[in-house]
Amino acid sequence: MSNEYFEEEEFATKLNGKTLLRILELTRPHWKWVAGFLLTISLVSGLDSLFTYLSKMIVDQAIIPKDGQRLTELLTVYASILLVQAAGVFSFIFLAGVLGERIRYDLRKKMFNHLQRLSLSYYSKTPLGWIMSRVTSDSDRVAELVTWGMLDVTWGIINIVTAMVFMAIINWKLALIVSILVPVLIYVAIEFRKHILKQYREVRKINSKITGAFNESITGVRVIKALGREKETMREFGVLTDSMYAAGFRAAWLSALFLPIVQIISAFALSAIVWYGGLQAQIGNMTIGGIQAFVSYITFMMWPIQDIARVFAEMQRSIASGERIFSLVDSVPEIQDRPGAIDPGTISGDIHFDQVNFSYEDEQPVLKDFNLHVRRGETIALVGATGGGKTTIVNLLCRFYEPKSGNINIGGTDYTQLSLKAIQSRIGIVLQSPHLFSGTIRENLRYGRLDASDAEIEEAAKIAGVHDFIMRFPKGYKEEVGEGGSLLSVGQKQLVSLARAILVKPEIFIMDEATSSVDTLTEALIQRGMETLMENSTSFVIAHRLSTIKRADRILVIEEGQIAELGTHAELLRQRGKYYQLYTRQFRSRMDKVFEALPQAE
Amino acid sequence: MFAKTDSYDLKNAVSEKPFKGMLRLLHGFGWRYIGSVGGQAIAVSAKTATFFLLRYFVDDFFAAENPALSLPLLAVGFILLALIQGGFSFLTGRLAAQVAEGSIRRLRNYLFDHIQHLRFSYHDQSETGELISRSTSDVDALRRFFADQAVSFARITLLFLVNFAALLTLHVRLALLSVIVVPVIVGISVFFFKKVSSAYEAYQEQEATLSTTLQENLSGIRVVKAFARQNYEMKKFERDNWEKYIRGKKLLVIHSLFWPISDIFCGIQLMLGYYLGAQLAIAGEISIGTYLAYVGMVIYIIFPMRNLGRVIVQMSTGLVSYKRVAAILRQEREPLDTGIHTPQGGLNGRFVFDKVGFAYEPGQPVLQEINFACEPGQVVALLGSTGSGKTTLVNLLPRFYEYTEGSVLLDGVELHDYPRRYLRRNIGIVEQEPFLFSRTIRENIGYGVSKDVTQKEIEAAAQAAAVHDVILSFPQGYDTIVGEKGVTLSGGQKQRVAIARALLKDPCILIMDDSTSAVDTETEASIREALRNLMRNRTTFIIAHRIQSIMNADLILVMDKGKIIQAGRHEDLVGQAGMYRKIFALQTNIEAELEEEIASV
Secondary structure (H helix, E strand, C coil), X not given: CHHHHCCCCCCCCCCCHHHHHHHHXXXXXXXXXXXXXXXXXXXXXXXXXXXXXXXXHHHHHHHCCXXXXXXXXXXXXXXXXXXXXXXXXXXXXXXXXXXXXHHHHHHHHHHHHHHHHCCHHHHHHCCHHHHHHHHHHHHHHHHHXXXXXXXXXXXXXXXXXXXXXXXXXXXXXXXXHHHHHHHHHHHHHHHHHHHHHHHHHHHHHHHHHHHHHHHHHHHCHHXXXXXXXXXXXXXXXHHHHHHHHHHHHHHHHHHHHXXXXXXXXXXXXXXXXXXXXXHHHHCCCCCHXXXXXHHHHHHHHXXXXXXXXXXXXXXXXXXXXXXHHHHHHHCCCCCCCCCCCECCCCCCCCEEEEEEEEEXXXXXXXXXXXXXXXXXXXXXXXXXXXXXXXXXXXXXXXCCCCCCEEEEEECCEEHHHECHHHHHCCEEEECCCCXXXXXXXXXXXXXXXXXXCHHHHHHHHHHCCCHHHHXXXXXXXXXXXXXXXXXXXXXXXXXXXXXXXXXXXXXXXXXXXXXXXXXXXXXXXXXXXXXXHHHHCEEEEECCCHHHHHHCCEEEEEECCEEEEEECHHHHHHHCCHHHHHHHHHHHHHHHHHHHHCCCCC | CCHHHHCCCHHHHCCCCHHHHHHHHCCCCHHHHHHHHHHXXXXXXXXXXXXXXXHHHHHHHHHCCCCCCCHHHHHHHHHHHHHHHHHHXXXXXXXXXXXXXXXXXXXXXXXXXHHHHECXXXXXXXXXXXXXXXXXXXXXXXXXXXXXXXXXHHHHHHHHHHHXXXXXXXXXXXXXXXXXXXXXXXXXHHHHHHHHHHHHHHHHHHHHHHHHHHHHXXXXXXHHHHCCCHHHHHHHHHHHHHHHHHHHHHHHHHHHHHXXXXXXXXXXXXXXXXXXXXXHHHCCCCCHHHHHHHHHHHHHHHHHHHHHHHHHHHHHHHHHHHHHHHHHHCCCECCCCCCCCCCCCCCCCCEEEEEEEEECCCCCEEEEEEEEEECCCCEEEEECCCCCCHHHXXXXXXXXXXXXXXXXXXXXXXXXXXXXXXXXXXXXXXXCCCCCCCCEHHHHHHHHCCCCCCHHHHHHHHHHCCCHHHHHCCCCHHHCEECCCCECCCHHHHHHXXXXXXXXXXXXXXXXXXXXXXXXXXXXXXXXXXXXXXXCXXXXXXXXXXXXXXXCCCEEEEEECCEEEEEECHHHHHHCXXXXXXXXXXXXXXXXXXXXXXXXC
16 A cells, blocks of 8 residues: 555656666667667668658659559559568567566566665665565666667657658758758657656646545544544545646646647648649649658658657656666665675574664664673563664664674674574574465475475474464465465464474574464464474563563563663562563553453353 | 536446446536537548648649639648647547546545445445545546547547548549458457457566565565575566566567558558559549549548557446446445434433344344443443444444444434434544544644634643643644654554544543553553543443453443343442453452562562
């Protein structure tokens, strides 16, 4: 949904030659295809002009002299050109079209692969909708420019030039008049087109507001009804549709004005030809066929002019698209393997946070001189208010981010000396809103270890306590989970992602417990799965459930980026401090669940 | 200008026959649309007339000793015709745009209003995304139908008719022979564009798949990185990406076959015409001018026909969109103002429920045998598990749902007799997770009252709801925008804004969901205070979760499976064996357990 609200940003105000060159370079690996369609479109375009000249010859050489023999000859030529042209049309559509798809494919692949390398910091400052439109609509626009755009311009230019040549052959003075008019027409047409495009942009902007208004009034319909605000919301919506009407109407009539204007301007050329051509014909300098050819050339010149105008007007936008694509592809991943990074084969060992300072983009310090020593195999529960820095600790540990200053040592080595893969392939993680991918349950589980056998997958599922519920699905492990796992409940998703983490056999286990309510049975199952994992690895749990908190070896209360309290459950309760408050409140919230736990009344 | 057309009830545009229904969407715009087609006809005729002028120019101007028209006059004639053609085709476009944009604006407005007047039960069953896509993309498809497709269809038809008629005046046999390929071209065109349309659909489907893959990858990027699965993801994307390329290629192959093939057919037709025309001209049966006029016009008969297939296929998708929109229009609205009883002095809030029942579907009761009564200003608490019917019961009060059995008396008058609008103006609701609109906090608080409210009143309400200080802590204060484009409020803050909203509305009946589980300790106290302010002197229905917070209620209803299983005050209920006592015991136990644990460490 959020993508639809995503407003297109302003495009670059002036043409950027460097970007254009870089866009053109995208075609280099496929230069044969480009040459192919440019050649065939030139041929087709020239033949278009030749057809008109042939019509002139039919009039002047066959009809007027009443020469039937010549007529047959000329029409035979006509027929053969027709066949050549058909072949040409086939080739350029195929070549340019398929190349366009190929370039789209290339661009998407390049961007996607680069996106996999970019660090999490890139994702935190770039909205998902922005990235999505780069990969989808921008790659379309760029591919369009280097294929159909280039093709249309080539067709247009060759068409105009060859028409001019034929006109010059027939009567060079008249051709001269026309040649003055053409640039004027092209200029007017491009400017006009730009204006129309701008208007349509306005329409799209208002349109996304209308979608937003529908979204809000439908999701909030109960409140609107309860507060009796129907008339007011309708009035507000009316303002939107009025501006939509004004913008849409204006855009439509501007477009409707475009062709007539080009036509009327060329009509002046036409009348000049009739006037001057008529005079010339009277003194024998111009044939009837010649006049007819001029009329045709000028009437049809409208189309290449229209095409050229369209491409040039849209070019600005396409280049802006290119710029954005290149900005994505050029961005350097903030966190990369250092030269000589090693994979020691295991990262099992003590973990030290040593004077760690960290802040995100906004420079607001999140962690301040943070020190922590976690022994191998220990389980740490992280508790504290949202925004205190719990997630940041986990992010640093996974090396999604690196400390701004200070060190994190894993197993005695500064972890920036290790390769990213060495760390990340040995971490098992379960997120608060567990993310699954479309596909079957089995595929999602195998994400933990790609070479796991079906038996191993089932084994992991059994440990996580999720096997039985999977078997209850009609298709068992082959059941589809839906987009983002939407066909499963939050609890089920957590269980699946727990099994996925078990399959990794992680040396470090990280879990962000779900806050949303999970039924008691599922909660017990999750509990058991976690225990297995916590036994075998060093574990960090952002804990919300009392049972988890109590079971941890040590509890870390984080507040404003610093350790507020650290100790075992009993120690901290005795302190009667922050943990005590948190704990008692959490404990009491169990009362709200009493209804669900209660056996149904008889 | 639109006053007349705006008053038209679009309910009339619902018809089993899509074409008929679509015509009715244009009600009030008919003459302008006809004018648009007329203008089109004039523009096309002017174009054709140009060729006749050319004929005159070639045949009579050169041949005659003293031609009726001089050279400058002829030149002016060409310009004049071009002006007529250009002027009228512009007029056509403008009129069509006016019709399309105007009728679609009316449809948009109507749909928007219609949707917010549909019943609760309709909204319960329909998906938000589906409703939005029908109200936006399908409506836009209808706009394109009126603005572009129908206009193109008219243009192609007129081009054919006018030029064919003109050809007939030139030479009947030649004219007839010039259109023999036309049915073939139309046939091929329809055939191809149907293929194109299904290939395009497949292409679009793959595009959607690819977008999903991309979106899942981006939103799950932490998981991808945590499992170091970048290569796996690349392979997955590569598969979908390549498939899209292949489908695009298929689409292109169809295109690259259609255009040259139709080119050849059109070319053969043209050649045939040229050959025949030239023969006739050589034989002297037609003049050279006539031949030239023929050559000019025949192009406008044949080539536009190639696009007819596309227009027809596109128009059929417009019909599908119509059906999807009509399915919404067909729904009955909930009348807001029907009801005879609107007491001037406001309501007291005395309720008597007598054997009330409710069912969405006959035979599947959601509420049964609901009997209770309460006095003005009393507090009624509802306890029960999810699905026990407590939310449905309170939803009967503002007539969100209509009870299907028994009677509800409000101040001695049957609830049905109050207009919905009147009831809703007098009932305030604070939900567990209140919905706020993405506008300023000020607007959100003042949302429930139609009259203009002063800043003072807003602040007073916010203060009573214990949210004033929070609001002032935002840089933009009361002008802070809430939601996606602004500040995200916490659950407790949202709830207090909703309380302020209800306070400002000053209803005499209040419904609230008392959930404090999502709220942190310090705010819990301030919410309690805010709630006490709100409940003062109003008949209040509380959906409660903790017995500790409703011990003072005047009436507690314990619900299960759509029935009231226990009713009374706390003191009475604790004395009885039953669900209430069990809950109370469990919740008290938790408290005791906590104290025990704290004492033990």
